[in-house]
Amino acid sequence: xxxxxxxxxxxxxxxxxxxxxxxxxxxxxxxxxxxxxxxxxxxxxxxxxxxxxxxxxxxxxxxxxxxxxxxxxxxxxxxxxxxxxxxxxxxxxxxxxxxxxxxxxxxxxxxxxxxxxxxxxxxxxxxxxxxxxxxxxxxxxxxxxxxxxxxxxxxxxxxxxxxxxxxxxxxxxxxxxxxxxxxxxxxxxxxxxxxxxxxxxxxxx
Amino acid sequence: xxxxxxxxxxxxxxxxxxxxxxxxxxxxxxxxxxxxxxxxxxxxxxxxxxxxxxxxxxxxxxxxxxxxxxxxxxxxxxxxxxxxxxxxxxxxxxxxxxxxxxxxxxxxxxxxxxxxxxxxxxxxxxxxxxxxxxxxxxxxxxxxxxxxxxxxxxxxxxxxxxxxxxxxxxxxxxxxxxxxxxxxxxxxxxxxxxxxxxxxxxxxx
DNA sequence: TAGATTGTTAATCGATTAACAATC
DNA sequence: TAGATTGTTAATCGATTAACAATC
Numbered sequence: 001x002x003x004x005x006x007x008x009x010x011x012x013x014x015x016x017x018x019x020x021x022x023x024x025x026x027x028x029x030x031x032x033x034x035x036x037x038x039x040x041x042x043x044x045x046x047x048x049x050x051x052x053x054x055x056x057x058x059x060x061x062x063x064x065x066x067x068x069x070x071x072x073x074x075x076x077x078x079x080x081x082x083x084x085x086x087x088x089x090x091x092x093x094x095x096x097x098x099x100x101x102x103x104x105x106x107x108x109x110x111x112x113x114x115x116x117x118x119x120x121x122x123x124x125x126x127x128x129x130x131x132x133x134x135x136x137x138x139x140x141x142x143x144x145x146x147x148x149x150x151x152x153x154x155x156x157x158x159x160x161x162x163x164x165x166x167x168x169x170x171x172x173x174x175x176x177x178x179x180x181x182x183x184x185x186x187x188x189x190x191x192x193x194x195x196x197x198x199x200x201x202x203x204x205x
Numbered sequence: 206x207x208x209x210x211x212x213x214x215x216x217x218x219x220x221x222x223x224x225x226x227x228x229x230x231x232x233x234x235x236x237x238x239x240x241x242x243x244x245x246x247x248x249x250x251x252x253x254x255x256x257x258x259x260x261x262x263x264x265x266x267x268x269x270x271x272x273x274x275x276x277x278x279x280x281x282x283x284x285x286x287x288x289x290x291x292x293x294x295x296x297x298x299x300x301x302x303x304x305x306x307x308x309x310x311x312x313x314x315x316x317x318x319x320x321x322x323x324x325x326x327x328x329x330x331x332x333x334x335x336x337x338x339x340x341x342x343x344x345x346x347x348x349x350x351x352x353x354x355x356x357x358x359x360x361x362x363x364x365x366x367x368x369x370x371x372x373x374x375x376x377x378x379x380x381x382x383x384x385x386x387x388x389x390x391x392x393x394x395x396x397x398x399x400x401x402x403x404x405x406x407x408x409x410x
Numbered sequence: 411t412a413g414a415t416t417g418t419t420a421a422t423c424g425a426t427t428a429a430c431a432a433t434c
Numbered sequence: 435t436a437g438a439t440t441g442t443t444a445a446t447c448g449a450t451t452a453a454c455a456a457t458c
Contacts (some may be wrong), residue, residue, distance in 0.1 A: 008425075010406060014399035018381050022358070032437065039383055044427060047441065059433045059440045075406070082405050091244035091300040095395065098296040105402035129336060144386060146405060153227070172397075176223050176306060178244060186407045188400050192301065192377075194219035195393050197310035199375035200287050200351060201280070202391045213449075236415065237448060264416045264457045277411065414458095422455070430437070434438095 005052045006081040012049050014105075016041065017072045020065060031062030046199050047114055080106045082143050085168070088128050088150035090120075096148055098125040110142045132162075139166040146170050153177040160187075210257045217254050219310075225270060231341045232307040234268030267365065285311045288347050291371070292364050293355035294334050296328075297379055301353055303330040315324040317346045337367075351375050358382040365392075 019039060020030065032050070036043035044045040049076075050063070055071035066166060073079060084102070086093055089112045097109055112129045120131045130138055147168040151159050156175035163171060170186045173179055176194065181187055224244060225235065237255070241248035260266040260276035275290055278284060289307070291298055294317045298312070302314055313357055317334045318326060325336045343349075352373040356364050358394045361380035368376060381399065385394055 006425075007403075007407075010403055011399075013406075014381075014396060015383060018358075018399075019383065020394075022382060030368070040385070042427060043439095044441095045425090047439095048426085051441070057440050060438050061434075062439065066314070071231060076402050076406050077239060077409065078402070080405075084401065087407070091303040095296040095300040099301070101396065102401060105398055105405065107398070107401055107405060109249035117448075122263050145408060146401060153223075159296050169408055172404055176219075177227060178220060178224065180392070181321055188404055190395060190400060191223075192304065192395070193220060193310055194216075195222075195352070195395060196289065196307060196351060196377050197219060197283070198212075198215055198308035198310055199391055199393055200282050200285075200310065201218075201311060202212075203287075203350060203374055237413075247451060249417095250449090252415095253450085256417070262416050265414050266458075267415065285438075368424095414454105416452085416457080418455085420448105422448070424448090426445105426447070429443085431440105431451085433440080 009049045009052060013053070013072055013076055016046070016049065017069065020069050020072070023065065028067055029062045030065050030068065032057070033061070038155060055093045066197060070175075076105060078106045082107050083144040083147055084146035084148060085110065085135070085139055085142070085144045085163075086107065086112045086127075086150060087114070087132075087146040087163070088152075088155075089116075089119050089124060090150060091197065093148075093150035094124050096150060096174075097127050107146065109148070111138055113138075135162060138168045139163070139168060144168065145174070149173045149175055151175060157188075214254045214257060216260070218277055218281055222274065222281065225274050225277070228270065232270055234267045235270050235273065237262070239267075247328075281310060283311045287312050287351055288315045288349040289313065289353060290312060290315065290340070290344055290347070290349045290368075291317045291353040291355060292319070292337075292340075292368070293357075293360075294321075294324050295355060298353075298355035299329050299372060301355060301379075302332050312351065314353070316343050318343075333341070338347065340367060341371045344368070344373060349373065352377070354378045354384075356378055356380060369396060370372035 032043045032046040036046045037119040053075040055068050084107055086109050112127050113132050114129050115132050119129045122129050127182045131205055138195050150155055153175045156177050157179050160179040164183045164185050166183050176191045237248045237251040241251045256274040258280040279284050285328045289312055317332050318337050318340050319334050320337050324334050326368050327334050352368045354361055354364055358380045361382050362384050365384040368391050369386050379397045
């Protein structure tokens with residue numbers, strides 16, 4: 001069902017969702033034109049993207065905002081329940097563990113792992129930090145399909161390999177290195193420093 | 206000089222740089238083919254991307270690794286010196302302030318701002334946290350052209366407006382909301398929760 | 411020289427936009 | 435009805451890939 005949407009369209013769905021949720025409660029209808037204007041994009045593109053979900057607009061009035069939000073949430077799996085684990089309870093790991101925004105998407109980070117014995121056994125934002133060796137059993141027990149990697153670059157690949165072996169199906173990688181996995185596993189990469197560097201590069205043009 | 210590179214190519218340059226830096230010191234030459242194989246992409250694309258920099262390969266041998274790294278670093282401004290400020294010293298803000306990876310790109314976060322009086326006056330990773338009201342004078346004094354927004358979504362737009370008024374030219378926004386600015390200002394958006402949600406969506410396909 | 415690899419031009423592919431018929 | 439907006443098909447645009455000449 002989610003198979004044929006281009007990733008580039010999929011990436012825009014949360015943007016629409018955020019925009020719609022931020023709208024005044026009084027607004028009942030939204031048109032692709034108004035969304036496009038607010039988000040600085042073409043209105044046909046908005047309609048095409050929305051068409052991947054179950055959203056249906058009505059000529060002359062547009063989309064019912066609540067229905068559109070529901071369609072996007074449904075498509076993105078916000079009403080489901082998926083568990084994620086996090087590896088690397090450093091500053092960034094702690095921030096991600098403390099972040100409350102995942103629940104909007106039906107995702108919960110249920111456990112963390114760290115190789116530092118000092119951290120093992122502690123709790124961060126109510127989530128237990130376990131030793132790396134416990135990963136296999138915990139991931140299995142908690143049925144976690146998602147994982148977030150917040151370890152230093154040099155460990156990212158081995159951590160990814162371990163996670164995949166434990167049954168993780170998708171990885172969000174914050175380490176500044178490209179990790180390779182079995183092609184069935186989906187990986188996304190967020191390199192914070194590189195993002196700032198890209199911005200910096202765009203300044204001189 | 207950096208004007209005519211497509212953003213999509215620019216985004217790949219740090220990926221090449223990370224890969225090359227991670228290579229064994231003994232490797233003197235690298236070919237576009239070997240980079241492409243390691244990074245799972247087409248070799249012509251690699252050569253095209255690298256051609257935007259001052260890198261020059263030699264037929265039959267490839268690129269001199271050290272020269273290629275230097276060309277990428279030069280293009281990305283890693284040898285320059287740019288200052289950034291951060292707004293919102295919550296968990297994520299702290300993590301970004303503590304992150305050491307920016308210096309590889311010639312970027313330093315020089316100050317933070319927060320509206321919480323409890324945080325004002327403290328130091329995080331050696332960086333002073335100032336009151337929001339000091340932003341204008343500090344940004345000017347420190348000559349900061351880059352800014353990172355780590356405040357809750359509902360404040361992101363006003364913070365962005367304030368930053369732009371203070372002379373900030375580029376913004377990295379972690380708040381889950383699209384911010385609008387004068388078109389001269391460049392903005393990049395990192396929505397961590399959305400990224401995990403996208404991964405989750407890709408699982409069911 | 412022979413052959414591997416670069417750099418470039420042409421072809422292809424995919425995403426965005428334009429045009430327009432359908433419709434409430 | 436008239437007109438605004440959707441949904442879809444065709445055209446355009448831009449990025450990737452294929453082909454190939456240049457070259458060390």
